[in-house]
Amino acid sequence: MAIVTGAGAGLGLGMTVRLLDEGAHVVAGDLDTSRLDRLRHPNLISLPGDVTDPTTADALVSAALDIGTGRIDALFNNAGIALFAPAEELENAQWDRVIAVNLSACWYVASAVGRVMIAQRGGAILNTASGAGLAAVTDGLAYVASKHGVVGLTRSLAVDWGRYGIRVNALAPGFTSTGMTESFREQAPDLYAARASRVPLGGRAGTIDEQVAMALFLNSDEASYTTGLIAVVDGGTHALSAGYSPRPPVAL
Numbered sequence: 372m373a374i375v376t377g378a379g380a381g382l383g384l385g386m387t388v389r390l391l392d393e394g395a396h397v398v399a400g401d402l403d404t405s406r407l408d409r410l411r412h413p414n415l416i417s418l419p420g421d422v423t424d425p426t427t428a429d430a431l432v433s434a435a436l437d438i439g440t441g442r443i444d445a446l447f448n449n450a451g452i453a454l455f456a457p458a459e460e461l462e463n464a465q466w467d468r469v470i471a472v473n474l475s476a477c478w479y480v481a482s483a484v485g486r487v488m489i490a491q492r493g494g495a496i497l498n499t500a501s502g503a504g505l506a507a508v509t510d511g512l513a514y515v516a517s518k519h520g521v522v523g524l525t526r527s528l529a530v531d532w533g534r535y536g537i538r539v540n541a542l543a544p545g546f547t548s549t550g551m552t553e554s555f556r557e558q559a560p561d562l563y564a565a566r567a568s569r570v571p572l573g574g575r576a577g578t579i580d581e582q583v584a585m586a587l588f589l590n591s592d593e594a595s596y597t598t599g600l601i602a603v604v605d606g607g608t609h610a611l612s613a614g615y616s617p618r619p620p621v622a623l
């Protein structure tokens with residue numbers, strides 16, 4: 372039994388589909404569940420709701436316990452929003468919303484699921500952080516602060532809950548093709564191309580499948596000795612020294 376948040380699109384939808392393909396039961400939450408509902412999968416329960424409301428976390432947990440084996444094996448704590456503006460133009464309401472969705476809600480869901488995992492003495496939690504959780508990106512103040520918070524949350528929970536057999540890791544995606552980045556490509560194609568050209572591995576954005584593979588691995592028994600890891604999946608961008616550009620891809 373797995374719970375996925377932000378499951379209605381992008382990485383969360385990719386995680387949900389892969390879990391279902393592998394035979395898992397999934398409780399999938401999102402503000403908009405229309406794409407989940409169209410899957411019409413017998414092992415899937417979709418729950419509309421805003422993760423910034425703590426009762427949404429309780430509803431996800433109740434649904435998981437009701438339909439499954441009474442256990443929650445894995446949480447994919449993935450819901451998130453991006454907002455980019457120069458720091459001096461960022462409004463308090465924008466800051467509050469980004470912190471609420473990306474960081475506070477991440478804790479609300481981890482907390483509700485954690486109570487079950489503590490009682491059952493085990494489980495795996497994967498928080499979706501970002502490369503922006505490890506270094507700043509231009510005009511990304513609230514997003515960067517929220518994702519640095521997700522990194523801290525991940526490390527703290529890994530340390531505190533290891534004694535219950537609960538593993539807590541984070542996926543830190545680089546630039547990945549989802550709705551979040553497609554709007555960026557449409558609004559600023561030059562900036563998008565410049566951003567992609569900074570990726571050493573092929574000069575391209577990552578795919579949903581490339582992120583989902585790491586997410587599922589970290590929440591699987593294959594990763595039984597891995598906790599507190601911030602898994603950077605970014606085509607090598609983080610390895611590139613600042614001020615340098617990778618050489619362009621070489622064709623066959």
Ligand SMILES: NC(=O)c1ccc[n+]([C@@H]2O[C@H](COP(=O)([O-])OP(=O)(O)OC[C@H]3O[C@@H](n4cnc5c(N)ncnc54)[C@H](O)[C@@H]3O)[C@@H](O)[C@H]2O)c1
Pocket residue numbers: 376377378379380381382383400401402403420421422423449450451452453472499500501502543544545546547548549550551552
């Ligand atoms: N795409 C990237 O390049 C990239 C890079 C780094 C990190 N991330 C992170 O990956 C995660 C998924 O992003 P994505 O690219 O798939 O974005 P996306 O916009 O395609 O999907 C995000 C989903 O979260 C849902 N959501 C947003 N706010 C919510 C709320 N308050 N309550 C419930 N659901 C809510 C949205 O409805 C949407 O379905 C996010 O945490 C994001 O910050 C993405």
